[in-house]
Amino acid sequence: MxxxxxxxxxxxxxxxxxxxxxxxxxxxxxxxxxxxxxxxIFYFAIKYRRRSETELPPEIHGSTxxxxxxxxxxxxxxxxxxxxxxxxxxxxxxPPDDALDVYVVAKQWMWKLQHKEGQREINELHIPLGRAVKLTMTSLDVIHSFYVPDFRTKQDVLPGRYTTTWFKPTRVGKYHLFCAEYCGTKHSGMIGWVYVMEPQDYQAWLSGGAGGGSLAENGQKLFQELACDNCHHMDGHGRCPSLQGVYGSKVLLTNGQTVVADDAYVRESILQPNAKVVSGYQSIMPTFQGLVTEEGVLQLIEYIKSLKTQPGAAPAAAPARGGVQPPAGGAAAQR
Amino acid sequence: MITAALEEREHYLNASYGLKSWLLTKDHKRIALLYLGTITLFFALGGLFATMIRIELLTPQPDLVSSETYNKLFTMHGVIMVFLFLVPSIPATLGNFFLPIMIGAKDLAFPKLNLLSWYLLVAGGLCTLGAMFAGGVDTGWTFYTPYSSTYSNTYVIATALGIFIAGFSSILTGLNFIVTVHRMRAPGMTWFRLPLFVWSNYATSLIMVLGTPVLAVTILLVGCERLFHIGIFDPALGGDPVLFQHMFWFYSHPAVYIMVLPGMGVVSELVATFSRKRVFGYGFVAFSSVAIAVLGFLVWGHHLFVSGQSVYAGMVFSFLSYFVAVPSAIKVFNWTATLYKGSISYDTPMLYAFGFIGLFTMGGLTGLFLAALGIDVHVTDTYFVVAHFHYIMVGGTLMAYLGGMHYWWPKMTGRMYPEGWAKLSALVVFLGFNLTFFPQFVLGYLGMPRRYHVYPPEFQVLHVMSTAGASVLAVGYLMPLVYFLWSLRYGKLAPANPWGATGLEWQTSSPPPTHNFEEPPVVTHEAYDFAALLEEAQVG
Amino acid sequence: MASANPLALREQFDTAAQQKDASVLAMWIFLVTEIMFFGGLFLAYTAYRSFYPEVFGAASRTLSATIGAVNTAVLLTSSYTMVLAVRAAQKGSRKALIWFLILTMIFGTVFLGVKAYEWHEKFVEHHVPGPSFHLEGEPLQGQAQLFFSLYFAMTGLHALHMVVGMGIMTVMTWRAWLGRFNADYYTPIDVAGLYWHFVDVIWIFLFPLLYLIDRHVPK
Known part of the structure; x- marks a missing residue:
């Protein structure tokens, strides 16, 4: 610059x-x-310099x-x-609640970013001015760190786990994106730019050359391709729990504990389905480790998220025998 | 004539001759010299790598070396400087030589173990250097998993083995020092008559003994992970790569105090001797060493503020980190207060002590920036951190080490170094150091990440300043090497007590006899009792 | 180590009491370093067991508590004979000292033999971490493997300490045979005993953590 x-x-x-x-x-x-x-030091060194070889300064032991x-x-x-x-x-x-979601997958030595609307970028991130942006990040290999000095934010990106960070840009411009955690040979090449745009420019950028549908749509496609819908029926009568309204709700597990169905839980349930099984169901789901990429997992999460709010979808009726509780209010129906 | 007189008196250097008399020696003074030679070589090697790094960073683009080589350079620089130079530096040379003499002992409690420690350092060093010549290692001295355990294609295991072995050298030295201080003090040498150098080495030994084994087992697990894929740090098997960071920093943060505490001890001696005054607040300075050693074990998590550890863990570690600031501040204030109404001379060791206090103050204060959660998020893993720890390690420890070397050189060798050259070198080191590392604070806040081979062009001016400073610094380090060697043959003969210092080491001849004292000393004075010293001199 | 005259004071010491105090203190400090060394493994164990309590429970149930208990008894007995050896040394009874040292070594050997049998079993059952690892009926193979990784690391390191201990006992027996110890000088036996008991205590922690964590849940 x-x-x-x-x-x-x-x-x-x-x-x-x-x-x-x-x-x-x-x-x-x-x-x-x-x-x-x-x-x-200077003052004492000069004022109290040694004046004769035999001089003996006064004894001072200290002062509590x-x-x-x-x-x-x-x-x-x-x-x-x-x-x-x-x-x-x-x-x-x-991060504030109204933040724009962006998903980041880091690997040696590049940043892959996906917008909710479907835009994908490599080593570049376009965001609108004045809007909080929340990044959900994971790594395919070693630990990386997402660092934008001019935003004063930095967050390590770990393999096998999601970490998040957020920022709300206040100046239009082009800013350095660095990987700050040493990640191997081309560590210093794992850099990019963050472009902060006026909201209308951002809209124009979004609509230009998107293609391929939104993240949730891709997720839905993947959901069908992987035949998840064979078991996960939306009406809750499948062999597996309905995913309608699951995201963000509390889930009762077979071991009696409850977990919140957040990004980390959904990811784990896809890759290690037997780690936390929903109460009332058998652990029959196979692992999708190796069958679905980290980006795919993020698309599936975005799809499952969309099931909560999708208009026209079946209402979040209490599942027949599931441990899935709607976020609030509906909990009574469960017991 | 004078030389002949020196040759006549038997001392530890001329008590026996031949390579065997050195390689199988049990004399702590000779072992200290073996260490001195060894770590000087390691320092030269680490410095050479630093030089190549600085030259490479003159321009934003790669010119001197490839990224692969660059990564190996900074890794080897870190590994050698930390594990093979800084950790053994002051304790294994000056500590080994003077700790037994200062407490009036004939030797350390376990002389053979002491020799074994040196051999272990050499073995560990050879293993690490072997890995280097075989092709090097590129993980950074921090060995973060899963890069080190799974992804790096370099000689991680050999290097780790070297550090593992060198670690046992450190453990055994610490053990030897602790037992020696507990059991070998001369009659009348009570705990509160111990010179502060002994206190600080004692505190250092506590950390060596408690911390180093954790590093050893951590390295062992990385090795197992690499060899057998056991999954401890591999997320694919349910392992947690961040667990490594916790275990690593549980040792490596206290290790920072292993490196700096002995330097603080040296500076306490220098400030007292060259002000001719007892160190202000002796008890506080002594206990602050132990406090630093203990608190140092509670703050490792401040290296993990952006690693994904919980916000609350971050807060606890930030809070505890500020507690370490207090004993460090106590030391700085007490050294400064010691100067008040002193009789201050400007001999070279004192110049280094002044340099230490100034640079350690800056290094310590910038540590407060890193402990502040909100700022750390921005500056961690940038040049700000690099500058901070070089202020502590190089501005602090190395200044103290050089100060101590000048101070005790007459005692160790029986020769005086050339004072004029030495003063010049102290000045050159101070200026060169600041020019090298101060710009790195600015670079760090600007966002320059550490371990970057290529960097954005707007950072170049500051990098050029840093490299210019490094060349000045290199000259500053070469000068003592040359005139110390020169003095061995041509230096003036040293009297027993050239500085008018208290302390038992100045009451024996220069160089001392094999068993340190002609007759066993009995201590009747407090430490740093200059009045008694002058009185005795007048009576004698 | 063996100087010509064991009663002779090494030159850096002033008195025999000082020499003995120094040796015993050194061993205690060494044992502290050992605790920190094993501590790293205990930390890893604690972390992963709290992450995956059920998998660790299931994996632990494949170990035989009976064999573990028998081995614990064997090791405790060896500590007892070690105490008797130190007692014999104190009394200056050379013959008893040698016999108790040999007994200690025999129990140590039995312990290692049983351990070797258990490890062999793991190989046969594919419970050794690696490509062929398989724990029947456990959906989370990776996490189960973690348990066995820690099992092998901890018991392996413990066994290594046992082997070193056996080496020390052999040297002690030989020196006792040569008549190097008497009622006034038996510091090496004392110090070796401290080490042996330490290794025993480590096992006292390993046994419940590895064998017994999930026994109370009937499944």
Whole structure:
């Protein structure tokens, strides 16, 4: 970009100013103490320089008052750092509910990103200005880390698990995307750009050259291709639980525990179906490990998610004998 | 004439001759010199790799080496500098030489074990170097799984084996030091008369003994995973790659204190001697070492703030990390306060001590940035971290090591180094260091990730500054190497106590006899009792 | 290790008491390092057992609690004979010392023999982690394999310590045979005993964690 010799990164997300303000506080404290120590050393070294080889300075053993003072004061300042840092951390870690979902699959050495609407990108991410974006990420191989310095966000991307991060861009522009966790030979080549666009430009970009349908539509196609619908009947009379309205609800398991059917649970249920079986059902589902890619899993998740809100679909009636509870209100029907 | 007089008196260097008398020695002083030679070689090698890294980073695009080679370079730089240089540096050389003398003992409690420790370091080093010559390793010194356990095609096992073996060297040294401090003190040498260098080495030994075995078993599991695919760190089998990070940092964060605590001990000695004053708040400085050793075991999770560990775990580890700041601050303030109303001389070791206090302060303060959760998310795994730990490890430990080497060189060799050159080298090291690593803080906050072979062009100016600083630093390190060697033959003969220092090591001759003292010492004074020293000098 | 005259004080020490104190303290510190070493494995075990409690239970049920219990008894007995050996050394009874050391080694050998039999069984049953691993009736093979990986790592490391212990006991027996110990000097026996008991204690933790975790649930 324009600046050939930047000394400070631009602030391009809502959390960036929060992080920078905390930085300024820390810089202030640090500069104060650095100057204090350096000048004390210089001053003492000159004032009390040795004037004769036989001189003996007065004996000073210490001062408990001073020790307490220079323990308590730094500790107090440090506790401010801790509390402030934790507050900013919560801001960074907690995505707002209305965030736009983007799915990220990392592999040596590229970023593959899928938008809900179906657009796929490699090493590039287009997002609208002023809209929170939540990334759900997984890796196909080693640990990577999704890092956009100008947004001040970073999150490791782990194999076999979902991690999330979010940001709300505040400036139109083009920003570096780096992999920040060393991932092998071409680690420094695993970079890309995040494009923040005016909302109307973003809409135009979305509608241009999408093709192939939305993520949920692809998920539905995959659902049929893999013959999931042979067992998972929407009316709940199949050999497997209905998936209608499952996403986000509490699920009762055979071992008596309940789990929330989130991204991680759905993913596990596809790849290791027998790990957490829904109460009232047999563990007859085969594993789809190796049959469906991580991107495919994400499409299936998006499809299952859509089953909750899809208009015209069968109402989320209480399943005949399942342990699936609707998120709220419907729970009574279960018992 | 004078040389002849020196030759006449028997001391540990001329007590026996020949290679065998060195390779089978049980004398802690000779073993310290064996370590000194060994780790100097490792330092030179690690420095060579650092030089190649810095030259490569002069331009944003690859020119000197390929990405594959670059990754091996920074891995070997880290592995050699951390496990084969910094961890043994001060304890195994200066500690080995002076800890027994300072407490008035004839030797460490287990001299043969001490020699074995050196052989283990050599064996571990050879194993690691063997892996390097066979083709190298590219996992980074942190060996993060599953890259190290499954994906890397380099010599991970051989390198890990080398670290495993070197780890036992560290464990046995720690064990030897602890037993020695507990059981070998001279009559009258109570715990609160111990020089602070002994306290800090004792605290270091505690970490070596408690932490290193965890590293050993972690490395063992990585090796098993690579050889037999047992699944411990493999998500495909239900394993958790992040478990490795927890186990690794359980050792490797305390290991940071293994590296810096002995340096703090050296600086305590230097500040006292060259201010001619007892260290301000002796008890607080002594206990702060132990506090750092203990607290150091509770903060490993601050390396995992963006690894996907829970938000609450992050908060706990951030909170605990700030507790370590307190004993570190206590030390800095007490050293500075020791100068107050002192009799300060500017001999080379003191210049290094000044440098240490300044750079450690900066390194420590930037550690507060990394412990602050909100900032760490942005700067972790960037050059900010790289700059921070080099301020501690190079600005701190290495400055202290060089300061200690100058301070005790007359005692170890019986020769004085050339003071003028030495002062110049201290200045060059300080300036070169800051020019190398200060720009990296700026780079880090700008978002330059660590371990990048190629980088965006806008970062180039700062990288060029850093490389320029590194070349100054290299000159600063070469100078002592040259004039120390020169002094062995041409240096002025050293008196028993050239600095007017307290401490038992200055009461025996330079160099000391094989069993350290002509007659067993009895301690009647507090540590750093300069009044008594001057009195004795006048009476004597 | 064996100096010409074992009673002779090594030159770095001032008194025999100092030398003995140093040796015993060193062994205790060494045992602390050993605890940290095994601690890493216990941590991994704890993490994965809490992730996959049911799989670990199922995998644990394939081990024979009876064989494990017998082996525990054998090892405890060996610790008892070790105590008797130290007692014999204290009393300066050379013959008893040698016999108790030999008995300790015999029990140690029995333990290792039983362990070897158990491992062999695992090979036959395809319970060894690797490509041919299979645990019957367990849908989560990977996680089951994790249990056995930890089983082999922990029992293997323990057995390695047993083998080292046997080596130490052999040297001790030989030195006792040469008459190197008496009522005033038996520190090596004392220290070797500490080590032997430590290895025993590790097993006391391994046995319930590996063999007994899911016995109370009738299935």
């Amino acid at each position: 324009g600046n050939r010799f930047p000394l400070f990164p631009v602030e391009a997300s809502t959390v960036a100013p929060s992080v920078d303000h905390l930085l300024f506080y820390l810089l202030g404290v640090s500069i104060f103490f650095t100057v204090l120590i350096f000048s004390a 008052k001073l020790e307490i003072a220079w323990s308590i004061i730094p500790f107090g300042l440090a506790m401010v750092m801790f509390a402030w840092g934790a507050k900013v951390y919560f801001e960074i870690e907690r």
